[in-house]
Amino acid sequence: MEETLKILVVDDDEVDRMAVRSALTEAGVQMELSEVSDSNDAFSALSTTAYDCVFLDYRLPLQDGLTLIQQLRYSEIQVPLVVLTGQGDEQITGELIKAGATDYLSKSRISPENLAQVLRSAIRIYRAEMQATLAKEELIRKNQELERQQQHIQMQNFKLLETSRLKSHFLATMSHELRTPMNAIIGFSQILLRPKFGQLTHQQADMVERILNNGKHLLMLLNEVLDFSKLEVGRLDLKAEIFDVSKIVNQAVNEMRSLADAKNLSLLVQNHLQNPSVFNDPVRIKQILINLLSNAIKFTESGEIWVEVKELPEKKVAIIVRDTGIGIASRDFKRIFEAFRQVDQTITRKYQGTGLGLAIVDSLVRMMGGKIFLESKVGMGSMFKIELPRQIKLTNVTANSPNSQDDDGNFYSPKNSHQSSSEPREAPIGYPKFKI
Ligand code: ADP
Numbered sequence: 001m002e003e004t005l006k007i008l009v010v011d012d013d014e015v016d017r018m019a020v021r022s023a024l025t026e027a028g029v030q031m032e033l034s035e036v037s038d039s040n041d042a043f044s045a046l047s048t049t050a051y052d053c054v055f056l057d058y059r060l061p062l063q064d065g066l067t068l069i070q071q072l073r074y075s076e077i078q079v080p081l082v083v084l085t086g087q088g089d090e091q092i093t094g095e096l097i098k099a100g101a102t103d104y105l106s107k108s109r110i111s112p113e114n115l116a117q118v119l120r121s122a123i124r125i126y127r128a129e130m131q132a133t134l135a136k137e138e139l140i141r142k143n144q145e146l147e148r149q150q151q152h153i154q155m156q157n158f159k160l161l162e163t164s165r166l167k168s169h170f171l172a173t174m175s176h177e178l179r180t181p182m183n184a185i186i187g188f189s190q191i192l193l194r195p196k197f198g199q200l201t202h203q204q205a206d207m208v209e210r211i212l213n214n215g216k217h218l219l220m221l222l223n224e225v226l227d228f229s230k231l232e233v234g235r236l237d238l239k240a241e242i243f244d245v246s247k248i249v250n251q252a253v254n255e256m257r258s259l260a261d262a263k264n265l266s267l268l269v270q271n272h273l274q275n276p277s278v279f280n281d282p283v284r285i286k287q288i289l290i291n292l293l294s295n296a297i298k299f300t301e302s303g304e305i306w307v308e309v310k311e312l313p314e315k316k317v318a319i320i321v322r323d324t325g326i327g328i329a330s331r332d333f334k335r336i337f338e339a340f341r342q343v344d345q346t347i348t349r350k351y352q353g354t355g356l357g358l359a360i361v362d363s364l365v366r367m368m369g370g371k372i373f374l375e376s377k378v379g380m381g382s383m384f385k386i387e388l389p390r391q392i393k394l395t396n397v398t399a400n401s402p403n404s405q406d407d408d409g410n411f412y413s414p415k416n417s418h419q420s421s422s423e424p425r426e427a428p429i430g431y432p433k434f435k436i
Helices: 014-026 039-048 065-074 090-099 112-193 202-232 245-262 282-298 357-367
Strands: 005-010 031-036 053-057 081-085 103-106 238-244 266-271 277-280 304-312 316-323 371-377 381-389 397-399
Touching: 005 014, 005 039, 005 112, 014 031, 014 112, 031 039, 039 053, 039 065, 053 065, 053 112, 065 081, 065 090, 081 090, 081 112, 090 103, 103 112, 112 202, 202 357, 238 245, 238 282, 245 266, 245 277, 245 282, 245 304, 245 316, 277 282, 282 304, 282 316, 282 357, 282 381, 357 371, 357 381
Parallel strands: 005 031, 005 053, 053 081, 081 103, 238 397, 266 304
Antiparallel strands: 238 277, 304 316, 316 381, 371 381
């Protein structure tokens, strides 16, 4: 060993101390050696000085080596300790190691080689133990830090959830509250446009019509926000009944026709359904269609829009809306179904909208147990395909007519239950998306 080691020899017998010193010197150990003859002096020396190794006689006058070792451990004084045992002390060696001694050596075996070897291995073992302890302490510290971070993240999560809940609540309340004055604006402008309330000049009529159209547009936006906030907190229920899906498709298409005409776009319907009966929420099906159709019209400058309805295997129905519009890049396919997401998010964007339409469609289709497929190419057009079970499952659904379906997919209902919902319902997005 090249370093100079600080060594303490604790032995009441001067001859034994000398034997240790000579053996270590003979072995060529570079050292600063100190000697004490009892455990009190040993304890004081070890309390004030850091030694590299201690050779400790087991049989000391005031207290034995084992008691000193325990005292040192109790005081958290750590040092490599080699106990030198005499004859008859063999049975105590296990206890010495357990108490914290690094090694032991019988006094009868003291020789330069043995002592140097036991010294080296005691120091090595001690240093390895120290490293292990340090690594363990570091691990414990890191674990505690991780736990603190985890708690912090949980807290943040909790705050985020709370904020999101408040946001949904705010959106729902605001959109609900704003609908009342909006309905008044729409209602009174409609009244003003009726000739029996007096003739308006051409310019006045034009202005009232703009108020009406903008009012309808605003109401549509409010309804979108209200629906979205309800969907977000799971407070939107489907009201299912048996109805003719072709009729709903035709109704939606007819409502949108004037918008398509205004842009010189053909709007075609292809109905391939043998059996048009489905058990679902007709208002929400229409809402899905109106959203897809208004997007198709909005994002198409020339060409056609087709709506196709067809049967699928496994008692499913597909509703497909195709357009020859601007198309969507595949990298945006996922994004556009997220709330408030639009391909063009700039302030100066050409197309208006809340970015909620497809998020609402997506949530509704999921609630119905269906799937949406999108195919599109930039500049070529888009195809949104909705696959829905002919009969939706009764979770989150208020059934208006309990029914069953036979093997051919035809619905049949118990007596007296074949009626539509008696509860009056608001059309959620009854108005097409008008341009202001
Ligand atoms: P909004 O129409 O109010 O912007 P949507 O959620 O309905 O919101 O649609 C999100 C985005 O998806 C649109 O802003 C548009 O970028 C893109 N998109 C939806 N439908 C079409 C379509 N038929 N053709 C091209 N882009 C579309």
